[in-house]
Amino acid sequence: SAVISQKPSRDICQRGTSLTIQCQVDSQVTMMFWYRQQPGQSLTLIATANQGSEATYESGFVIDKFPISRPNLTFSTLTVSNMSPEDSSIYLCSVEVDSGANVLTFGAGSRLTVL
Amino acid sequence: GDSVTQMEGPVTLSEEAFLTINCTYTATGYPSLFWYVQYPGEGLQLLLKATKADDKGSNKGFEATYRKETTSFHLEKGSVQVSDSAVYFCALKDSNYQLIWGAGTKLIIKP
Numbered sequence: 001s002a003v004i005s006q007k008p009s010r011d012i013c014q015r016g017t018s019l020t021i022q023c024q025v026d027s028q029v030t031m032m033f034w035y036r037q038q039p040g041q042s043l044t045l046i047a048t049a050n051q052g053s054e055a056t057y058e059s060g061f062v063i064d065k066f067p068i069s070r071p072n073l074t075f076s077t078l079t080v081s082n083m084s085p086e087d088s089s090i091y092l093c094s095v096e097v098d099s100g101a102n103v104l105t106f107g108a109g110s111r112l113t114v115l
Numbered sequence: 116g117d118s119v120t121q122m123e124g125p126v127t128l129s130e131e132a133f134l135t136i137n138c139t140y141t142a143t144g145y146p147s148l149f150w151y152v153q154y155p156g157e158g159l160q161l162l163l164k165a166t167k168a169d170d171k172g173s174n175k176g177f178e179a180t181y182r183k184e185t186t187s188f189h190l191e192k193g194s195v196q197v198s199d200s201a202v203y204f205c206a207l208k209d210s211n212y213q214l215i216w217g218a219g220t221k222l223i224i225k226p
Contacts, residue, residue: 004158042119042216043159043204092158103149104214106158 001097002027006107013114018081021110023093028073030096033104034066037090046091049076083114117142117209121217124202128195129225136190136220138179138205146207148172148181148188149214153202162190162203200224 003026013019023032034046046066047055055068069077080087093107122137140146150162150172163172168183177192188205205217 006158040218042218043214044216045213094159103161103164104151105160106153108156108158 002029002095002105004093004095004105004107006093006110008110009108010111011113013083013112015084015114017083018079019083019112020077020079021091021093023076023078023107025074025095030073032070032076033094033096034068034076034078035092035094035106037092037109039089043092046078080112083112085114088112088114117146117207117215119205119207119215119217121203121205121220124219124221125223126220127223127225130197131194132224134190134192134195134199134222136203136205136222138188138190138217140186140188140205140207140215142186142207142209142215144210145183146209148179149206149208150177150179150188150190151204151206153204153219155201159204195222195224197224197226 005024007022032049035043036046037043045058046061047057049055049068049070051070051073065081067079090109090111092109094104097105119140147166149164151159152162153159163174165172165181168181171180179188179190200223202219202221204219206214209215
């Protein structure tokens with residue numbers, strides 16, 4: 001199965017600033033997924049990132065707030081822009097290891113706290 | 116829309132106790148069902164899955180049976196260990212091939 005490295009693992013940010021989270025996979029994958037895990041809540045899919053095309057965003061998430069890059073088949077970034085305390089969450093990168101079976105491998109997550 | 120409901124945590128047990136974490140779902144059609152586990156400081160990883168009614172998924176001593184009549188996929192283990200302490204997530208794959216997640220249940224095992 002794939003090994004995913006995410007960084008930063010955690011950060012404390014000021015309101016109004018932006019932070020970019022990096023996700024590196026040890027093998028080439030077609031799709032990468034970005035999730036948000038708010039305290040005490042379930043995982044919510046933010047967007048799906050395919051190499052060479054625009055990311056596909058889920059309802060309630062927009063590119064201006066969460067721009068995503070996918071420059072190659074092993075790397076992606078998620079930026080959380082103009083942060084507010086409501087953006088305090090764990091952000092997770094994941095990839096599908098068994099195409100069509102929706103079995104995902106996840107990074108350890110990036111825990112952001114916005115003051 | 117489709118949804119997954121898990122029992123609230125934390126669930127605290129002594130070592131060697133029997134574990135049940137309840138998971139029920141609402142879905143159209145016949146979803147696949149999953150349990151993922153998140154150990155402290157690590158990413159989520161698949162624990163087990165079942166793709167059709169009456170299937171039983173099993174791994175590492177954990178089991179869950181896909182019960183269509185009760186729309187449930189409860190996670191069980193006969194004798195838990197301290198190393199089982201983690202957060203457990205129930206999920207389903209809906210008709211749009213999207214994963215729908217439960218809120219997670221934190222399990223604490225005391226020696």
